[in-house]
Structure formats: C-alpha cells, structure tokens
Amino acid sequence: MTDATGTWPLWEVFVRAKRGLSHVHAGSLRAPDAQMALRNARDLYTRRQEGVSIWVVRSADITASSPDERDSFFDPAADKVYRHPTFYDVPEDVEYL
Amino acid sequence: MSTTGTTGTTARHTAYLLGLGDDALVYAQRLGEWLTRAPQIEEDMALGNIGLDLLGQARALLTRAGEVEGRGRDEDDLAYLRDERDFRNVHLVERPRGDFGQEMARLLWFSSYQHELYAGLLGSGDEVLAGVAGKAIKEVTYHRDHATQWVLRLGDGTEESHRRMQAGLEAVQPYVAELFDDDPVSVWAAETGLGVLPSTLREPATGYVHAVLEQATLTVPEEPRWRSRGGREGIHSEAMGYLLAEMQHLHRSHPGATW
Numbered sequence: 001m002t003d004a005t006g007t008w009p010l011w012e013v014f015v016r017a018k019r020g021l022s023h024v025h026a027g028s029l030r031a032p033d034a035q036m037a038l039r040n041a042r043d044l045y046t047r048r049q050e051g052v053s054i055w056v057v058r059s060a061d062i063t064a065s066s067p068d069e070r071d072s073f074f075d076p077a078a079d080k081v082y083r084h085p086t087f088y089d090v091p092e093d094v095e096y097l
Numbered sequence: 098m099s100t101t102g103t104t105g106t107t108a109r110h111t112a113y114l115l116g117l118g119d120d121a122l123v124y125a126q127r128l129g130e131w132l133t134r135a136p137q138i139e140e141d142m143a144l145g146n147i148g149l150d151l152l153g154q155a156r157a158l159l160t161r162a163g164e165v166e167g168r169g170r171d172e173d174d175l176a177y178l179r180d181e182r183d184f185r186n187v188h189l190v191e192r193p194r195g196d197f198g199q200e201m202a203r204l205l206w207f208s209s210y211q212h213e214l215y216a217g218l219l220g221s222g223d224e225v226l227a228g229v230a231g232k233a234i235k236e237v238t239y240h241r242d243h244a245t246q247w248v249l250r251l252g253d254g255t256e257e258s259h260r261r262m263q264a265g266l267e268a269v270q271p272y273v274a275e276l277f278d279d280d281p282v283s284v285w286a287a288e289t290g291l292g293v294l295p296s297t298l299r300e301p302a303t304g305y306v307h308a309v310l311e312q313a314t315l316t317v318p319e320e321p322r323w324r325s326r327g328g329r330e331g332i333h334s335e336a337m338g339y340l341l342a343e344m345q346h347l348h349r350s351h352p353g354a355t356w
C-alpha cells in the first residue's frame with residue numbers, strides 16, 4: 001500500500017470534461033491503489049461537475065521527455081515550415097481540397 | 098385526527114422529518130471533525146465531501162420539517178436553537194470520533210441503513226421527502242462505496258489494520274440495533290405512507306454489511322449485552338451535549354450572523 005518513503009504512491013489524474021473531448025491532465029494525488037485513486041480523483045477534481053470520465057495513472061509509470069533533451073527533441077521542427085499545410089499554395093482549379 | 102399536540106398528524110409528521118434530518122446533521126458535524134485529521138489530505142476531502150452531502154440532506158429535511166410544523170421555524174432555528182432533548186437522532190451518529198477504522202465501521206453501517214431508507218422513501222406520500230430521497234440515494238450510494246473500499250482494505254490488509262478494523266466494528270456494534278427500532282413516530286409514518294418502517298431495513302442493510310465483512314476477512318461481532326436506545330425520543334449521551342455546544346455556540350452568541 002505504501003512506497004519506500006512510507007507514504008501512498010503518487011497518481012496522475014486525467015479528466016474528460018464532456019463527450020467528444022479528450023482527457024486532460026488535471027493534477028496529481030496520493031492513493032494506496034488504483035481504485036482508491038479513482039475515488040480520490042472524483043472527490044478532488046470533479047466535485048464541481050468538471051468531468052464525466054476519469055483516468056488515473058501511476059506517476060512512476062509515465063516516461064517523460066527530459067528538459068536536457070529539449071534542443072534535440074523540439075528545435076529541429078522549428079525551421080521546417082513545409083510541415084504545415086499553410087506552406088503550400090492551393091492551385092485555384094483544385095476544387096475539393 | 099388532531100393537528101396539534103405530541104400525537105397530532107402535524108406533530109408526528111414534523112417529528113419524523115426531524116429524526117431523518119437530525120441523523121444527517123449530527124453525523125455531518127462528526128465527519129467535519131476529520132478535516133486535517135484523516136490519514137491523508139485526500140481522505141480529509143473525501144470525508145469532508147460526505148459530511149457536506151449529509152449537511153445538504155439535513156438542510157432540506159429540516160426546512161421541510163419547519164414548513165410542515167407551520168410555526169415559522171427555518172432550518173437554522175431547528176439546527177441551532179433546539180436543545181438536546183429535542184434532537185431525534187440515533188446514538189450511532191453522536192458517538193465521539195474514534196480511530197479511522199472505527200469511523201469506517203460507523204460509515205459502513207450508517208450509509209447502508211440510509212441507502213435502504215432512501216430507497217424506501219422514494220415512494221413517500223410527502224413529495225418533498227420523496228424528492229430529497231431521490232437526490233440523496235445517489236450520494237449515499239457513494240458513501241457506502243467509500244466505506245466498503247476502506248473496510249475491505251483495512252480488514253484484508255496488515256495484521257495491525259485487521260485488528261483495528263475489527264476493534265472498530267466491535268465499538269460500533271452496540272449502536273447499530275437502534276437504527277432499526279420501530280419508534281411510534283416511524284410506525285405512524287409507515288402506516289400513513291409518509292415513511293418506512295425501520296425494522297424492514299434491517300435485513301437488507303445487515304445483508305450488505307455482513308457481505309462486506311466476509312469479503313474483508315472480518316468477523317461479525319456478537320450481539321452486545323448493552324445496546325443504545327431512545328435517541329428518537331430525545332434521550333442522548335454525554336457526547337451529544339459537547340457536540341451541540343460546538344455546533345450551536347456561534348449562532349447562539351451571534352444570532353443571525355452571516356458571512
């Protein structure tokens with residue numbers, strides 16, 4: 001039930017506001033297991049009708065990109081304007097684009 | 098049938114609503130004590146939410162009681178200006194706060210009782226009461242689930258958590274039977290289609306609790322030699338006076354104060 005520090009493990013909470021939208025990260029909380037994490041998330045993040053669906057994920061199970069890798073991860077995309085559709089001129093006689 | 102006095106229709110209808118409202122109000126007060134004292138801040142929130150659900154039920158029920166009574170008393174008058182002998186809650190909800198296991202034992206019993214109660218009240222001849230029941234039953238289903246989750250984890254957890262959960266059940270047991278006592282007002286309410294007979298709730302509520310205990314590897318406590326009685330007639334324990342003092346002193350010191 002508890003981790004090495006004697007406290008409950010940390011969980012990340014994702015809440016979907018309504019049908020058709022995606023789950024969005026709402027915050028994190030501590031809980032002894034997944035079912036209790038769901039219930040705590042309900043109490044902490046949907047008490048004002050913020051959501052219709054909740055996901056919880058152990059924070060330890062998330063692999064995150066590192067700030068140290070930011071340059072190699074994200075900068076190369078900066079000068080590749082042709083990856084945006086707006087880079088391309090649409091010929092006038094193309095009807096269904 | 099007369100409409101005044103302690104046996105009139107109005108008085109009994111009012112008394113029935115007060116019993117339901119006082120159970121919710123007094124337990125809301127006790128659950129509020131857990132804020133900053135639960136094992137984790139997440140549990141502070143959970144118990145706070147449950148307490149606020151119960152407070153909402155109490156407000157609706159006491160407001161309705163005041164309307165039925167017809168003497169111009171509102172929810173605040175009934176919550177803050179009645180004396181101990183006029184409170185009709187059962188002893189279970191006024192017991193002083195124990196450890197977390199004991200609280201989960203109390204919540205499991207009380208929410209299981211309330212779940213069956215509100216299910217029965219959905220068909221009440223008092224339309225306002227039926228409306229309150231319709232909203233409350235969803236809340237109470239969640240309260241019961243919360244208690245269930247904890248009783249399962251503590252009962253089927255470590256040796257220490259099992260021992261303390263079992264001790265909590267034993268501590269609460271003498272106050273369980275009173276929930277299902279058929280006091281005269283409830284009997285009258287059931288006969289007139291306003292309320293439900295408490296003794297009819299015993300089997301389904303007990304069935305639920307015992308199933309949870311079995312799954313949690315806990316033992317159903319033996320019937321205690323002493324059991325509480327008389328809360329519905331205004332007979333309370335020492336703890337009730339202190340609870341009311343804390344709950345009522347602000348309103349009595351500063352009547353009509355708002356923020």
